[in-house]
Amino acid sequence: MKMRFALVLALSLSASAYAEDSAAVWKAKCKSCHGEDGKAETKMGKKEKISDISTEAWQAKHSDDDILKVITEGSKENAKMKPFKEKLTPEQIDGLVKHIRSLKAK
Template sequence: MNKATIATLLMLALGSVPAVRAADAAETWEKTCVKCHGADGKGETKLGKKAEVKDFTDAKYQDSFTDEKAFKAIKEGIKDGDKTKMKPAEDVNDAAIKDLIKKVRGFKK
């Protein structure tokens, strides 16, 4: 094997790492949460309106749930009877969930 081949194999091996590690908060927020909660946290997206998302910039709404409740919501999802309002976040570890809560809290005006 020459050096170029080794370098290519190494790059392939490293390239596969992100697929197995847990997604980080910023990535998950962009990929998943924005669909409903909106890039500005107001939830004024098509899906957000359908799901009846509330406005994260509203201080009163922010005060209505604790970090513990938010944690559970992100980890286990939110159900309204049999209806799923929000799916559990996929591929996030507890640290990423805590970062997501920080992100959510950051919208508060």
């Protein structure tokens, strides 16, 4: 019983820390190319013609699975988008998918 309580507690704590963590991971690992807002108005963004991932059109075109996959495996089209599976945990990658959704222009 004690164990189960600890587990539930840990899960609910990590859920509340999620959003904040993901923003921090985005800033640390993704912002340099994609920009804080996902518009890719960066040197690398312009050079590599990275899509503005905050637009409604981009968001509608890409499923959570597509996004998860490109973060995990990298992009086949452009090697500058590296796979992050060795650098981030699956939880962090999940968090980034949610973070990318939160960048959708309102």
